[in-house]
Amino acid sequence: MLTATDLHFCYPEGEGAVTNGVSFEVAAGEIVSLLGPSGCGKSTVLRLVAGLLQPDRGSINWPVGDKRLSFVFQDAALMPWATVLENVLLPLSLKGKAGDRTEAALAKLASVGLEGYDHRYPHKLSGGQKMRVSIARALMAGPELLLLDEPFAALDEILRFQMNEMLLKLRRKQGWAALFVTHSVYEAAYLSDRILVMKNGKISGEFNPKLDRDKPSFEQRSSKAFTSAVANVSKLLETRQ
């Protein structure tokens, strides 16, 4: 679905390259995690894919039609002056198509567990609820690819588990692909179909966790495949540093 080839990028005011020849693919319906230490260029790769930055060299190819993507940031980035419903409708209202999509937006809110929250303002929501709204808004754009930049980093562990479950459930139902930036080896191992380990602006390793998605969450998290994924990815991170 998406092929990124030899991406080079350097911020004008920065020193040295942020990404230095990054190449990868994301298949339809696949969750790919970008894992690595702070400043290794993970978020820059996401912004390059989104078209928010232009690569100095290299290319990003979308073989089928127009790119349809959405972005979820670490902070929920909600409009505080707009209700939850208006926030969710943002991608459509900017295209003048929000009028007849209220029902769809309410359904998206229900799918993230926020039924009945449509008329509330973000100020009244908890951190986890804000992030759910942010995800509902991203899904409202009907993305083929969801770009997630450490969306759960600011949440506590229990909430993080719940959000991981919710994300996998939504992906199963809706079938979008995701490029997921995270610092957490456990989160990457649990959520991903593939993990790309980044170091100094390059992809330095790749691992496929191969979890049995038909099993309940706690069984997946205690499975040999999961612990082996965590161990192997940790090793990749250590040996490459």
Next chain:
Amino acid sequence: MKRILLPLLALLALIFVWHVWVAFGTIPKFILPSPASVFTALLDNLCTLMSSAGQTLRVTLIALVAAVLSGVGLALAFSLSRTVEMTIYPFAVILQVTPIVSIAPLVLIWVGIDHVERALVIIAWLAAFFPILANMSAGLRAVDPHLGDLFTLYGATRWQRFWRLLWPTAMPYLLASLKVSGGFALIGAVVAEFVAGSGGATGLAWRILEASNRLQTEKMFAGLILLSLMGVAIFYSFVALERWLLRYRA
């Protein structure tokens, strides 16, 4: 309730102390009149004072509207062009830091000989303009960068970006500056009337000046009370407007 009751009690206590001090002290009436004589002067001159208050309020509000339009307009120009900002901002700062009392006579000579009210408005505008420009500029720069990215990603037009992102982001800053500039506009109007003297301005400040020249201290106090009430009314009008427009934060 406590918020209203406590200052009200403090005011009553102050008036009581003032009354006792004047009644049992040896202070001449022209230095400090009693609260009762101030109240009597207020009632006796109510028509004249209210008419003058209306003129001062008119100058203040026209200046404030002009300050909002020019401050917001210039802040928008700054947000669109760094060159415009670098060229004009220093002059705005010069206007702000130069004491209004020293500019007022010049404005009166240039504009006020035939059109005193126009000069008063310009002086009041000079006092009110800068806080709006500074706050609005800060507000337009305070846009959440991630929200800005989303607007780009979802193909927002320039107008959508302004109306649905920049304007609501800047609104709290603008409303905060209005509370300050409302008071500044009134101060500017009063300063302008003082400087204009008897040159055609008949606002509340001029009435105070007139009463001062005749040593009618109680009338001066009456004028001062009306000026204070006007300032308080302007301030709390903007507090109410802020509460209503930013009710999503409640």
